[in-house]
Structure formats: structure tokens, C-alpha cells
Amino acid sequence: MNLDGALKTFFAEAEELLVSMESAMLRMEEGDTSADTMNELFRAAHTIKGSAGLFGLDAIVAFTHRVENVLDRARDGKVEMSQELLSLLLPCRDHIATLVAHAMKQEDNDAECLAHGQGLLESLQPWLDSEDAEIAAPIGVENASSDLTLATEPGRDLWHISVRFGPDLLRNGMDPLSIIRFLGSLGELVHITTIEDHLPELALFDPEQLYLGFEIRLRSDADQQAIEEAFTFVREEAELRILPPRSNVDAYIKLIKSLPEFIHRLGEILIKSQALTYQELEHALSTQKQQAKASASVPLLGEILVQEQAVAPAVLNAALDKQKKNAEKQASQESRFIRVDAERLDALINLIGELVINRQRVDLLAGKLGNSQLIEAVTAMGGFTEQIRDAALTLRMVPIGDSFQRFRRVVRDTAKDLGKDIELHIEGAETELDRSMVEKLTDPLTHIVRNAIDHGIEPMTVRQERGKPAGGTISLTARHDAGNIVIGISDDGGGLDLERIRQKAIANGLLDETTNLTRHELYQLIFHPGLSTAEQVTNLSGRGVGMDVVKRNIEALQGGIEIESELGVGTQFTIRLPLTLAIIDGFHVDAGGIDFIVPQNTILECVDLPSTHHIEGQHCVNLRGEQVPFIRLQELFCLTQKPGRREKMVVVQFGEDRAGIVVDDLHGEIQTVVKPMGPIFQALKGIGGSSLLGTGAVALILDVPQLISYAVNVENRRNNSVLADVQRSSS
């Protein structure tokens, strides 16, 4: 049977719950003692345990159960949520995450992992009352029992669960067995009767359909809600009836009456499972019969019950009703979000991309035909297409705050390891960007943050000497800026020592002693592979690998990274990224017979090349008094077709760099869907992707920062070889 679908949901849910556990604990650590936070933490652990039980993930259940016990005691105020306990619970959460990860990969938990878990549980022992596990949880509907004498009889202190599963249960990927198994984890399964009355003749039997029902007697201290939760996943299609321990006979009679099977058969089952004695059943049924004779119409069993011992079921029903309402309320809150497979969303956005392209084609044709009514209709349609596109793109947008929150833990743990006191300040958490980008940002951000903790923020003693507060601050900020998202990571630490960077670069042979670099260029050196300014290599960072990877990762996202720093005051990293990689606003040009698209957000202006003042012998123009270097696409890309007579220049800016890109012709703005170029073209620098034009032709999207650095490389190589030639001829 295939449980994969439901399992996937469980893993996704567990991941979210683990995040909320973590954030709750971190808030507590910062002094948040509210009941809401405590409940959030407890609920998360509880749900993980419950759902894991459904899938028979026993390792998770066993471990989480103990953690949940501690949390439960803390919630009841029996133990204090101390810093000490919290720093024990955090690794416990991590261990649950490990167990979940193992389950997801279907790996066995190795000995090390098990030993680690055991160690954690032992360290939790002081917070666990030894009798705690044995103390019965309060039973919500205890008062419902009106006949207390029954409670002492055998079989009375058991829950009775009667369930008829929906026929489609198996098809939906659920397994009744795992539910029963989970019930077993709540207590002791005393008696199970399988109701196979609905099994059809063999010829009609559909192996994918579930025909079974179960009558279960369960000895458990769990409350009704916990038992009901076992059926969460099948609730909608199953008929579920739960009778609490010590329910009176009438409740059972009512149960029997409400079940679809033949009355006597059910009676037998209940007697067999010691829920009722034979006399009790006989008595109740005969009472009903007598009344039926007395009055002409068949009385409702409910009425009889009300007459006889009405209080108990009424109370019971009220309690059940209330619980149901609560569950519904929760469900309605959850339903504001729909979990959608990312692939489906991508497929939709792809289709909308096609729509955008086709719209441009229709535009083109309408323009050619010159029918004003058609043009009008096409323009209106164009407006809607854009709206659809924007709406679809927002579906992928998520607030960056979720990923920022993750850094609370990184900062806390890393700072603790280093004996520093560091506060993380978050701003602009609601700023949204494409989900796929958020994921790819995590690694570079983690690296920068760790660097800031490790190298940026000075040790406490140094800070005090410098007259700074002993505790350092790291800020993570995010904001939107002209179609980009700008993420800042700043610290109030020691700042970058330019002289040391310079010395290091010289020592590593990256720099000549005589070369003069601007501040900006020196900062960029720290992104060079093999340059680390940390004097001490720690296990966190400082190996000189990383910052170059950070830069590469950011550039892979079509973004850029800048550094601003002041010695002794702090360092600020600024990352600038497009909001999405799926669709860009571009400018369509062509050179050497190939269509190119320049991302709009990099363009400053477009000029006629011949009209600008050319600097003789150099690839440089004088643009209103400023020297701007340029590259000719046709030359750089070795295109065979001769350039046109009136070349145009697109002036682009990225970060601090400004350059001209010389092309044959300008065709205007275009909104375009980015299509990846595929693995074959991975090594190609300067082209970030491809796109389809309204005509159906393929255009190549320029990656401006890459293109410029590629051009610089090409030129350096050429100069070097010229230099080598000169040297060779002179020697």
C-alpha cells in the first residue's frame, strides 16, 4: 500500500513544527514566559509524536514522548522552564529533527544517533517525575458516569472505540493498521473485534476497497482528544464513535443502535469484549421493545435514554459537541493556507510565461494588420495577461522573515560556543521574495552571519576596552528597492582592516606591493578564494574558503554583494537580488545576428555609439566627461557577422561598475520568461539564460556582471600574451 502522499505531508508538517518549536524555545530563552509560547511548544511536540505514531515511526514517538512529558510538566508549572532546561531541550529538538530526517531518507538510526538520543533522555531525567508516567491523565468525561458502582467491575475502565472506515481509505493511502498501532501506543489494546459483515461475495470483492470496521477496547490514560487525534487523517470518511471508560449501559445501547450492523451481532461483540454483561443488554433491549409495543410508533432510542438515565449521554454529547467545534475552528484557521506542490506552481508559472510570449506575438500581428478594434482588444488582453503574471508570481513569494528566524539559532549557538554575547536584530522580515531564491540564499547568509559572529564581533574584553557595550549586535535587514530586494547583514564589531587585507593579499601573491587599490577594490579582495584575514583559524570559519563561494552563490542568483566597513565600528554587507528569477524585464537588442536581452534593472541609458566621443585606440568613450569602458558583443563573442554601421551602446551599471555594451540595434523593452540554458552551457560566462521572443525565436539573456568580468579576463589574458610576445622578442 502506498502511504507516500500522507508521509510527505507528515514530513513537511514536521519540518514546520520543528521550526516553530525552535522559535518558541528561543523566545523563551529571551524571557518570553507566556502561556501561548509554552502551548505552541507543547503542541508542536505533541503533534509530531501523534503523526509519527500514525506512520509507525516508533523511534520518533518514543523519543518525542519523553520530551513531551517534560514539556507537559513545564506547562503545568511542575517544573520551571529554566535556561538550563532550555539548553537541554534545544538539542532534543535537533535530535527529533535528525530522527525525522532519517525516517524521510528511510535510513536506520545508527548506533551513534541512538546513543545520542539516550544521552539526551538521561539528561532530561531530573525534570521527569518518576511517577509521572504512571499518573493517569485526567479523563474529561469522567463525571458523565452516573453509575459509579459499575466502575469497579472488570472491563469498565476501558475506552470503547467503534470505527467504520470509509471504503476509500486504502485508496487514499492510509492504513487502518497503523491507526490501530498508534492507539496501542496510547495504552493497552485489550480487545479488538474486526467487523467483516460488509465483505461482499468474492466475485464482487474489490481489493482496493476497505470493507472492515473495528470495535476496540482500549485501556489508556489518554484523554478523548488524544484518542480522536489518532483518527485525524481519516476523520472525514470514517464513522467514529468513542465511549469513555465507565460509560453506562445506555451509552452502549445507544452506540449499538447507531451502528449499521445487526443489533444482536453487536451486542454479542460487546459482551465478548466485556463492555456489557448479557443481562444488561437483554434488559435494555427488552425495555425498548416494551415501549415499542406500548406506543404505536417506534420510539427513538434517544428518548428512552433520556427517560431512563438521561444525564449521562447529555453531558457526554455536550462534551463531544464542544470538542468538535474546537476542532472545526482549528480546521478553518488552517484552511486559509493551501499546501501546493512546488512543481505544480512552477508548471503554472511556465504556462503563464507562454501566455506572456504569445501575447507579444498577437500584439505584433495586430500591429501589422492595423485593425484598430483588434489592437484595442489585444491591448486590453495584454493588461490582464500582465495582471495574471503578477498574481502568479506572488504565489511564489514568501516573506524572508522565516529564513531570518533561522539565524536566531545560528547566532545563539555560535555565540555561545565562542563565549560571546550577541543579539540578533531583524528588520523587514515581511519583505517578500521568490521561494526558490530564499532557499538558495540560506547558505551564503549563514556564512556571512557566522563570519560576523566569529571575526566581526570582538571578544567581550576587547569590546569593553574599546568602550563598546559588552554584548555585540548583528542586524539582518531586508527591503525592496526598484524591483530588487536588498538584504543587509551588519555587525558592530571590529570592522575590516584594509591594511591587513592588503598585506595578506600581497603575501598570497594576489597583489603586487606597488599596486594601488581603491577601498572598494580592497574589500572585494576578501571574496577571493584563499584569502582569509582571521589570524586564528577556528572551526567555524577562517579557512579562507567560503567568501568566494558566497559571492559565486549570489552571482548565480543574478545578484551582487557589496561591503562597507569602518575599522573599529563595524561591517555591513549588502546583497542585492532580483525578486524572482522566473520572469525579468529586459531590453531586446541584437548583435552579430543574434538576439540578446539585457536585464532592464542594470540599464542606465542607451546612446548612439558614433555620437559619443571615442578615445583613440581604447575601448573607452567619453560620456559627458566620464570615461566609460565598453565591450563589443560582436567582438567579445567572436560573432562572424559584421557589425552594422550605426552601432548603439547600452550603458549598464552593476554595483560600482559602469560599462557600455555595444550592439547593432535596439528593439525595445520586453517582458520575458527566463528559460535555463541547460547543463551543457554551464561553462558559458556572460549569458544567464535564454528566452523566447514574440516571433518564437530564441534570445539570449546577458548576465551583466558575469559579462563584464569575462571581458576583463579576456583583456588581461590578451595583454599578458602581448607582454609575453614583447618579452620574447626583446630577449
Place this chain on the structure above:
Amino acid sequence: MNQSSGKKKNTVAAALTKQFLTFRVGSEHYGLELNQTREIIEYAGITEVPLMPNFLRGVINLRGDVVPVIDLSVRLGRKALDIQKRSCIIVVELHGQDQDHVLGLLVDAVSEVIEMAESDIEEAPSFGANIRAEFIQGIAKQEDQFIVLLDANNALSIRELAHLVEAQLQ
């Protein structure tokens, strides 16, 4: 004529047949396993990608997907193809370890689909075909014509193609 190799394979399964799409590149005939081919499209222009090695002719728009096009002639060590009236692109789909790849193959003309009993496929000669041995999965003979049956996974290995591109760019 192929009895010696035929016998060897007969013992495995006599009735196993494979279908091949055959086509012409220059004066030579080749075949690709039919289940690796997805469709054949008429040549209608290719967008050149700058700085690419000769075997990579460029990219095309295949109903919204951008697909690279390989000049099979160059890939097999021959001279680049000229576009002719019957030039077309065979779209092949290869299932790699990590993901599936779609490639276009520029060929001079597509011929037909043939069905070959596996026993009738001769092993590739170790030399003489003037093509790297691992590109060939076998040779078929049809009406005095030799058809080189290509091993697409080797001849069009994405990893190798990407390496070649990288080498060209350096």
C-alpha cells in the same frame, strides 16, 4: 553472414527485437533506438550561441522549451553539415542519472523506422568505422547498406558535451 555472432545472442532470446530510427548524415547511414527519440522537426533556423564548439550548432524553441542542437556530423568527427532541403532535427530524450535531457540532432535526412532482431545486430568492429567505439552499439545491414547503430547515451553524454564546451571556452 552474421551467424557466428547471431548464434551467441540467440541463446539469450531469439525473439527480442529493437526498433531504430534511421537517418543519413553525409553519405553515411545511422540509427538511433526509437524509444530514445521523441520527434522529428523540420529545420527552421537555429539560434547560434556564441563561443560554442563546432558540434554545438545552437538552440531552438521546441514549443516553449529551449533545446540545444548538436551537429551529429561534427560530433562523430566529420565536417560540419550544410543545411539542405531535407535537413531536419531529431529530438532525442536521454535519461541520465540525475535528470532527463532533451537534445536536438541536426541530420541531413531521416529515412525510416526499422525493426531488427537483436540477434541480427552485429557487434561494432573494434576499428575501421572511424568513429569512437563506445559511440556504436552495433551495426545493422539492410539491402547492402550498413547502418551504424549509435549508443546515444555515450555519443551524446551530457557530461562529456559540457566538458567539451568548458574546454572550448578556456
